[in-house]
Amino acid sequence: MPQSLLLLPETPSQTAGPYVHIGCVPNHAGISGIYADDPGQSPFAKDAAGKRITVTGSVFDGTGAALNDVMLESWQADGDGIYAPYQGWARMVADAHTGQWQLDTIKPGPVGPQAPHIALWIVARGINLGLLTRVYFEGDDQLTDPLLSRIDPVRRVNTLIAQETDPGCYRFDIHLQGDQETVFLDI
Amino acid sequence: MIKPLIQRDHAQHPPAYTPGYKSSVVRSPRLPKLSMPSTRTEETGPVFGHDVLGPQDNNLVINYTGQSAIGERVIVHGRLLDANANPIAGALIEIWQANAGGRYRHKKDGYLAPLDPNFGGCGRTITDDQGRYEFLTVRPGAYPWPNTVNDWRPMHIHFSVFGHAFGQRLITQMYFEGDPLIARCPIVNTIPDPAAIDRLIAPLDMACAMPMDALAYKFDIVLRGTRQTMFENRPEGL
Ligand SMILES: [Fe+3]
Numbered sequence: 123m124p125q126s127l128l129l130l131p132e133t134p135s136q137t138a139g140p141y142v143h144i145g146c147v148p149n150h151a152g153i154s155g156i157y158a159d160d161p162g163q164s165p166f167a168k169d170a171a172g173k174r175i176t177v178t179g180s181v182f183d184g185t186g187a188a189l190n191d192v193m194l195e196s197w198q199a200d201g202d203g204i205y206a207p208y209q210g211w212a213r214m215v216a217d218a219h220t221g222q223w224q225l226d227t228i229k230p231g232p233v234g235p236q237a238p239h240i241a242l243w244i245v246a247r248g249i250n251l252g253l254l255t256r257v258y259f260e261g262d263d264q265l266t267d268p269l270l271s272r273i274d275p276v277r278r279v280n281t282l283i284a285q286e287t288d289p290g291c292y293r294f295d296i297h298l299q300g301d302q303e304t305v306f307l308d309i
Numbered sequence: 310m311i312k313p314l315i316q317r318d319h320a321q322h323p324p325a326y327t328p329g330y331k332s333s334v335v336r337s338p339r340l341p342k343l344s345m346p347s348t349r350t351e352e353t354g355p356v357f358g359h360d361v362l363g364p365q366d367n368n369l370v371i372n373y374t375g376q377s378a379i380g381e382r383v384i385v386h387g388r389l390l391d392a393n394a395n396p397i398a399g400a401l402i403e404i405w406q407a408n409a410g411g412r413y414r415h416k417k418d419g420y421l422a423p424l425d426p427n428f429g430g431c432g433r434t435i436t437d438d439q440g441r442y443e444f445l446t447v448r449p450g451a452y453p454w455p456n457t458v459n460d461w462r463p464m465h466i467h468f469s470v471f472g473h474a475f476g477q478r479l480i481t482q483m484y485f486e487g488d489p490l491i492a493r494c495p496i497v498n499t500i501p502d503p504a505a506i507d508r509l510i511a512p513l514d515m516a517c518a519m520p521m522d523a524l525a526y527k528f529d530i531v532l533r534g535t536r537q538t539m540f541e542n543r544p545e546g547l
């Protein structure tokens with residue numbers, strides 16, 4: 123018998139459910155006084171260098187309805203393409219009425235051959251395992267990006283490209299199902 | 310040091326489309342995910358300093374008002390490990406739960422059971438150098454939920470867990486040993502492998518119970534592992 127190669131199996135995922143706000147953004151959920159602030163309110167300090175941008179979007183289900191209970195997290199490099207441990211992460215919750223979320227951040231720089239991008243992680247009731255995707259930006263050079271170049275069919279690349287609606291303002295909608303289903307990642 | 314992540318074993322997890330849990334039907338992606346080796350983006354992740362924590366953040370019994378919440382007092386503790394059984398130190402763990410009657414402090418929860426004026430329902434901590442964590446809370450009540458006409462959630466605590474890499478991010482739920490509702494729960498049963506379900510069930514841990522004070526349950530959490538070899542031959546940023 124050779125030696126064993128056993129790894130510990132990962133703990134199974136379970137849905138974040140409809141009450142994820144209680145644990146992750148309690149002040150937003152109206153539970154004040156336990157944490158001074160909800161974590162991840164802003165990915166960068168106010169005086170951080172870089173170009174300020176806004177990414178706005180909604181997460182749509184298979185019926186075309188925007189999820190009004192979804193929570194997203196973002197993780198990104200700074201303007202120079204550097205991942206720094208105490209910045210670059212944020213939490214966004216959809217508006218309970220409109221289902222729209224917004225990220226106010228700094229435009230990330232390219233990371234080696236990877237085009238500028240922001241990683242997004244999406245959890246909600248009905249989502250059994252958090253969904254990973256990426257926001258890329260209209261107008262950037264993306265020819266060498268190793269992730270985008272793997273997408274087949276090529277027309278689905280568009281699901282990862284945020285559209286600039288006004289200078290510095292990007293729109294990024296996520297479709298869980300249907301003709302426009304967003305490319306989700308297993309990385 | 311930043312290390313590549315080991316590919317995720319999806320057999321441990323629920324698939325996206327699980328019609329027994331109706332909310333998944335319109336919220337499940339249907340196309341295959343794009344698979345590729347991890348990059349710097351997934352191998353790095355946010356770090357949380359102990360300075361974010363308040364002194365009572367991991368004590369749900371008193372952290373809402375300072376007065377004791379109603380319910381069976383329980384310690385929930387365990388270790389955070391990676392697939393190679395290495396402890397994950399300095400990681401943020403957040404939990405949330407219903408009160409002892411099965412009611413959440415949330416505007417969308419209209420269950421008959423009353424709110425407990427002294428129970429908020431959230432807590433957080435950061436793992437120590439051995440990957441250990443500990444919470445004091447009250448045992449959450451089971452509660453009914455709209456799925457089929459008579460579905461009930463077993464007693465459970467929601468866990469949100471960070472590792473050292475964004476690609477290790479995990480949300481899950483802990484169940485309590487011996488609860489007959491576990492086997493009947495459509496959300497539990499989204500997980501196809503019974504052995505994987507067992508890993509979400511915390512055993513009663515009398516060795517850590519505090520006499521005349523609190524029972525204890527032990528819940529170890531395993532995140533994705535990283536490749537352990539030293540050879541690194543790839544372009545910067547990948
Ligand atoms: Fe719950």
